[in-house]
Amino acid sequence: TAPNSATSCAEASGLKNPREAIRGLSCCPPLPLDGNDVPKPYTFPTVAFDKLRVRKPAHLLVEDTAYIKQFNTAIQKMKDLPDNDPHSWKNQAKIHCAYCNGGYTQVETGHPELTIQVHNSWLFLPFHRWYLYFLEKIMGKVLEDESFALPYWNWDNPAGMMLPAMYEGNIKDPKNAIYDALREPSHLPPAIFDFNYANKETSPVLPDDEQKNVNLALMYRQMISSGSSTLTFMGGQARAGLDSKDERVRSLSLGGSLENGVHTGAHRWVGNSRMPNGEDMGNFYSAGFDPLFYGHHANVDRMWNVWKAMGKQLRLDGHIDPVDEDWLNASYVFYDENRVRVRVYNKDSVHTPTMGYKYESSETPWVTRKP
Numbered sequence: 121t122a123p124n125s126a127t128s129c130a131e132a133s134g135l136k137n138p139r140e141a142i143r144g145l146s147c148c149p150p151l152p153l154d155g156n157d158v159p160k161p162y163t164f165p166t167v168a169f170d171k172l173r174v175r176k177p178a179h180l181l182v183e184d185t186a187y188i189k190q191f192n193t194a195i196q197k198m199k200d201l202p203d204n205d206p207h208s209w210k211n212q213a214k215i216h217c218a219y220c221n222g223g224y225t226q227v228e229t230g231h232p233e234l235t236i237q238v239h240n241s242w243l244f245l246p247f248h249r250w251y252l253y254f255l256e257k258i259m260g261k262v263l264e265d266e267s268f269a270l271p272y273w274n275w276d277n278p279a280g281m282m283l284p285a286m287y288e289g290n291i292k293d294p295k296n297a298i299y300d301a302l303r304e305p306s307h308l309p310p311a312i313f314d315f316n317y318a319n320k321e322t323s324p325v326l327p328d329d330e331q332k333n334v335n336l337a338l339m340y341r342q343m344i345s346s347g348s349s350t351l352t353f354m355g356g357q358a359r360a361g362l363d364s365k366d367e368r369v370r371s372l373s374l375g376g377s378l379e380n381g382v383h384t385g386a387h388r389w390v391g392n393s394r395m396p397n398g399e400d401m402g403n404f405y406s407a408g409f410d411p412l413f414y415g416h417h418a419n420v421d422r423m424w425n426v427w428k429a430m431g432k433q434l435r436l437d438g439h440i441d442p443v444d445e446d447w448l449n450a451s452y453v454f455y456d457e458n459r460v461r462v463r464v465y466n467k468d469s470v471h472t473p474t475m476g477y478k479y480e481s482s483e484t485p486w487v488t489r490k491p
């Protein structure tokens with residue numbers, strides 16, 4: 121059966137220091153204002169091909185003050201919304217906590233004793249795609265500009281291998297909504313992002329050029345050699361009735377090459393090592409509070425498209441989406457930009473132009489960096 125979530129919700133669990141969880145452990149979304157708890161099926165608005173939202177590399181947007189101002193305004197407006205509004209920044213951030221720290225149970229598929237976990241499996245890419253999709257639509261709504269698109273942290277290109285300055289750098293100011301004080305101070309620009317980063321003790325600081333080369337080789341591995349098949353790239357199978365906390369399930373249901381690699385590396389590298397739970401980026405429950413989370417995941421999302429396009433161009437047969445019914449029919453529940461609670465499916469997430477957006481392209485120099 122496909123794992124389908126989620127209408128019953130509880131507090132976050134699995135934190136190292138739950139008592140010091142400064143972002144709060146309650147991660148359930150507010151109830152629908154009309155009191156109707158049953159999510160509606162979601163249908164896409166039709167978007168003309170020349171009206172697609174275009175996500176651009178964050179490092180190239182740094183001079184675009186109009187865009188940065190808009191981005192900042194959207195986040196500020198969401199931060200200003202009351203806590204019972206599903207569009208508030210806090211409630212959007214908590215979606216990640218609910219789907220990743222045991223907030224939701226598998227009640228709809230008859231396993232209320234088991235929690236939902238969207239990481240370490242083939243749910244990872246589609247869940248995060250949908251999460252960003254609705255956040256972007258909500259930002260467009262608060263800005264009254266449907267063309268608004270998230271930036272992407274272009275870490276796979278050497279020009280983008282540091283924390284993008286628009287999130288920090290010259291606009292470092294606690295009053296700035298894009299800024300998050302809970303980032304690792306020693307990893308701010310101009311430090312080069314270490315894709316392999318685990319922690320201060322075990323991760324040596326390499327000279328910049330060497331670090332970039334290590335990163336490019338790692339990209340090659342994650343996108344091509346280790347990511348050569350559907351399951352090794354997307355992640356192992358997650359089905360209803362499987363307990364993500366069970367060691368045996370864990371050993372079968374592994375994270376995909378991209379998820380386990382640069383994706384996790386960025387969370388560890390950006391999160392503040394002195395915070396009790398690695399807040400914000402270094403922990404599932406708090407990651408969504410940092411605006412950079414969505415820039416990071418936009419590039420992860422872009423890599424899914426790049427991986428499939430490479431499959432066609434280079435005739436890499438394994439670069440295809442799952443066809444298993446349990447993957448296609450797995451679903452999630454979100455509030456859309458009109459505050460309607462909707463259910464969305466993996467099968468509707470496989471083509472981004474259908475979802476109304478695309479990525480401005482950027483070079484992928486790692487394609488020739490076979491280690």
Ligand code: C2O
Pocket residue numbers: 216220239248383387407417
């Ligand atoms: Cu849901 Cu980057 O993690």
